[in-house]
Amino acid sequence: MTAALAAVEAGWGGHVWVGEPGSGKSLLLERTLDDIHQTGGCLVARLLVSDGPRALPLFTQRLHSLAGTSPRDGFPLGSTIVAVVDDFDSLEAETTAEVLALASTRAAGFVLLGTARTGSAVQPAPHPLVVSAVHPLDARETLHLLHDEEGLAVAPHVAALLAEKLAGNVGGILEMAAVLEPEQLTGATALPDPLPATPATTAVYGTALDALTPVERMTLLIAAVSVSRRTETLLAASGLELGELIGSAVADHVRFVAGFFEIADPRVRSLVHARASLAERTNAHERLAAASEPGFAEWHASLAALAGLPGIATPLIALARDALTRGDSAWAYDVAREASSQATGDDRLHAELTAGIAALQSGFVLDAVHWLGRVLRSDEAIAVRALGPYTIAVALAHGHVPDTDIEAWVAREPAALGVIGAAAAAAGLHAERGNVDAATRWLDTARTLAQADGTGADLVGLAGAWCSVFGIGEAPTETSSTPWLHGYLSVCAGLQLVREDDCDAAARVLATASLGLSRTGSDVAATPLLDAHLRVAGALASVGNGDFALAASAIEDAAFLAPVSLVFAGLGAATARRLAVLITGDVTTLAASLARIQPGAGSAAVRREALVDQAFAASFGGHSTEAAAFLSMACEQPARGIQLVLPAPDEVRTWLDADQRPRAEAAARRERGTSARLRASLALDPNAHRDDHWGRVIDEVRSVGNAWQRALTEHELGTAMTRAGDVAAGRPHLLLATEILFRSGAAALTAHARESSAGATTAPPEDWGATLTDREREVAALVVLGTSNRDVAIRLHLSVRTVEVHLARVFGKLDVHSRTELSYLVHGRGSLGSTT
Structure with a gap:
């Protein structure tokens, strides 16, 4: 739509959307017209295909009627x-x-x-006329459409599901986004299944569905x-033989592979379901209840029942419960x-408790609060079992821990174990925050x-491990025998290794946990919520390893698969934003969408990280005083625990760049870590590097595994x-500092480091290029x-080639x-290999 509005603003050219019926091209056209009507200043009239040869004259009449001018005057001016x-x-x-000729005449205004099925009618098109195919969107394009163009708060994994x-x-x-509730778009409540047609x-x-016979229509509804x-279930429920099924029109919409079937396009499922009457759906479920294996049979029998x-x-x-254990929450x-x-x-309370836990593990946190709250309000003994998951659900849904409850x-x-x-x-929730x-x-x-x-020692052990990740207390050494805790304990173990700068080991621990939870036959499989924690922890391990590009890719993949915005009180979203700023210099659509769906104003820790992002952005823009503020x-x-893994500017250097030495000295007095104290001393006294004591410290710092700290220290030195x-x-x-940053994939950060180092690298030795031509x-x-x-x-007025x-x-x-290698040679260091 942006190109179309640009054409209107320029007053010539145009935009034609090309696609098959139902592709959305007409909807894009109408939405563009809505924007044009809101801004005003244009005369908008329709040229109707149904008018045949007189389409253009009748269009002109409609136009003059709108403008209040006479056809003898030609097109209205101004x-x-x-x-x-x-x-x-x-x-x-x-x-x-004639229409194409008018569109190519710049002076005509x-x-x-328009829309078209193919672009051949507008080819060869005049240069300013843009012809764009309305192609199927992937998850990223869907997020851009809904978040950037439509202004909707939408979770990336929900955008992926809609795509x-x-x-x-x-x-x-676009039509689906208009009918869904805001909470469904953010992932806080479940989407309807199937989606409405x-x-x-x-x-x-x-x-195509209108052309089906009654038997084919029922068979497709059963599917x-x-x-x-299982194909045998479909055959038994439909009463068809395999040859009849494959030879029918149903096969146009259903794929059959190795004894299983799948509806080829999920939209067919939605439309078939929407068009079926209650009696037809009941009949389909009755047939499936008779044909399905135990468990599935009860499901269909329940849906077929018009009474309890x-x-x-x-x-x-x-x-x-079995599905929850298998991770299918x-x-x-x-x-x-x-x-x-x-x-x-009691059965109803057990069902509600299971529904609440399943909703929580799926990321449907508002649904979880609803179902678990119902259980908590009962007077039965089971109520206390809902307290733990309810506590987590409230914190994830609303941003605060329900301490009073x-x-x-x-x-x-x-x-009670539920209270423990x-x-x-x-x-753990307070530690995250x-x-x-x-x-x-x-x-x-x-x-x-x-x-x-x-009782409850396993739960307390997990809480102790979780708190220690965020810098509170020491990590317990005992392990748990409770299967469903193993995944979360692996998250803690991985993040502890990240804090200890052993990021390779952390990556192995997390990868092994993910593999074990995904392996067929494992005691417990990863639910979306656990998967989000494992994936974000893996991304933080990549950050600690200095591979920001890999971390950004991991966060992006995770965000389109799982509820990343819920992880670690928003640390997953903060990580996505930090990496976007360091790599691109700006906040990406993905990072912005994750930040937007945070409950409330986000935790204090996340608000802190947003300020750090602004400091980086201001520094990249050359606004030193703003960056320092x-x-x-x-x-x-102050950042605590795993939060320290996220790169942040050096505070002392930032104040000095802003010509605020007293504040830099005050910041230096607060520094505790060896690397930070070394940088503070070097920043305040450049001659400090000659001191024998700092010489030994420099050697120690170079053994630190954290790539960001190493880069900062080398740059300050x-x-x-x-x-x-x-x-x-x-x-x-x-x-070397620039090389570390370059290898991290943080393009914006690398460019800034090169620019800040330029003063020291603009006068290379005169003999380095004796064999080169002037050019x-x-x-x-x-x-x-x-x-x-x-x-x-x-710069040199040459071609790139x-x-x-x-x-x-x-x-x-x-x-x-x-x-x-060229840089090292120019600066008298020989090859790259001699520096490491």
């Missing part, structure tokens, strides 16, 4: 004329030629907006509502909800209750040496400063193989 043509390729050939379920259809995605889906498949994917079925709730609850949630609608008494239960039933679990959960006193208090409470009752506000709440007059000695340190020396000198080939071409040729000759004459 306004942009927007001609709207749906099905442009159905126009008469002569009319088509004429803009064409999958709607086959990337632009019209269907939309006009775009009807436009694509309506005619659509069946939870079993005594005893059906118990097997459904068992089915839901969304299916478990569906089954548990159905069980609750059929159950009475837990305190009431501690006073009421201190010996809730106290342990509260400790940086609430040290509350986390410590609840951890002590959980330990006291567990010791008094003799943002960083100062961020440092009012090079800066200090340069400012102390040891320019030649300082250059290698500056280049080759010019190219090499710019490349050494980190200038891209394209920018070198612009010519620059590449000159650079290849430079590499050959100087016997180097990369830009980095």
Whole structure:
């Protein structure tokens, strides 16, 4: 739509969307017209295909009627004329030629907006007329459409689900987003299953489904509502033989592979379900109840019942719990909800408890609060079992830990395992949010209750490990025998290794845990919530290893698969944002969408990280004072535990760059770590590097595994040496810092580091290029400063290809193989290998 609006603003050219019926091209056209009507200043009229040869004259009459002018005056002057043509390729050939001619006449103020099935009717198109195919969107494009263009708060994994379920259809995605609740778009509540049918889906498949026979229509409905994917189940329920099924029109919409079937396009399932009457759906479920294996049979029997079925709730609850154990929490949630609608008494509470836990593990946190809250409000003994998951659900849904509710239960039933679990959960949740006193208090409470009752040691151990990850207390050494805790304990073990700078080991621990949880036959499989924790922890291990590009890719993949925004009180979202700023210099759509769906204002820890992001952005833009102000506000709440892995600017250096030495000295007095104290001393006194004591410290710092800390320290050391007059000695340190950042994939950060180091690297030794021509020396000198080939071409008024040729000759004459090796050679360091 942006290109279309640009054409209207320019007053000539236009935009034609091309695609099959139902692709969404007409919807994009209408939405563009809505934007044009809101801004005003244009005369908008439709050129109707149905008018035939008189389409253009009748369009002109409509236009003059709108403008209040006479046809004898020609087209109205002083306004942009927007001609709207749906099905442009159905126009008469002569009319088509005249309209295209008008669209290409810049002085006429004429803009064409239209749709067509193919682009051939508008080819060869005048240069300003944009023809764009409306292609199926992938998950990233869907997120861009909904978040950036439609302004909706949408979770990336929900955008991915919509792209999958709607086959990337632009019209269907936009129509679906309009009917879904905001909480469904953010992932806080479950999407309907199947998704409701939309006009775009009807436009694509309506005619084909209308042509089905009654038997084919029922068979396709059975396929659509069946939870079993066995072909034998479909055959038994439909009453067809395999040959009859494959030879029918049903086979146009269903794939058969190795004894299983699958509806080829999820939109068919939605449309078939929406078009079926209640009686037809009931009939389909009755047939499947008779044909399905145990468990699935009860599910279909329950859905076929128009009244309650005594005893059906118990097997459904068992089915839901089994699905939850296998990691299929969304299916478990569906089954548990159905069980609750059929159950009475204790069975109903058990079903609601299972539904709440399944919703929580799926990321449907508002649904979880609803179901678990219902259980908690009962007077039965089972109520306390909902307290722990309810505590987590409230914190994830609303951003605060329900301390008051837990305190009431501690006073009421201190010996209950559910109370111990809730106290342990509260400790971990407060630790994530940086609430040290509350986390410590609840951890002590959980330990006291567990010791008094003799139960809950596994839950307390997990809470202790979780708190230690965030810098509160020591990590416990004992392991747990409770299977469902193993995944979360692996998360803690991995993050502890990251904190200890053993990121390779951390990656192995997390990968092994993920593999074990995904292996067929394992005791417990990863639910979406656990998967999100494992994936974000893996990304943090990559950050600690200095591979920011890999970490960003991991976070992006995780966000489109699982509820990443819920992880570690928003640390997953903060990580995505930090990496986006360091790599691109700005906040990406993915990072912005994750931040937008955070509950409330986000935790204090996440707000701190947002200030750090602003400090980086201000620094990249050359606004040193702003950068220092943002960083100062961020440092009012120091980072703790795993939060320290996220790169942050050096506070002392930031204040010095802002010409605020007193504040830099105050910041230096607060530094505790060896690397930070070394950098502070070097920043405040460039001659400090000559001190024997700091010489030994420098050697120690170089053994630190954290790539970011190493880069900061090397950069500060090079800066200090340069400012102390040891320019030649300082250059290698500056280049090594830049090389570390370059290898991390953080393009924006690398560019900033190169720019800040430029003063120390602009005067290379005179003998480095004795064998080069003047032009080759010019190219090499710019490349050494980190200038891209394209920018070198612009600076020297050359083509990019010519620059590449000159650079290849430079590499050959100087016997180097990369830009980095060239930099080291120019600055008197020989090859890259001699620096490590």
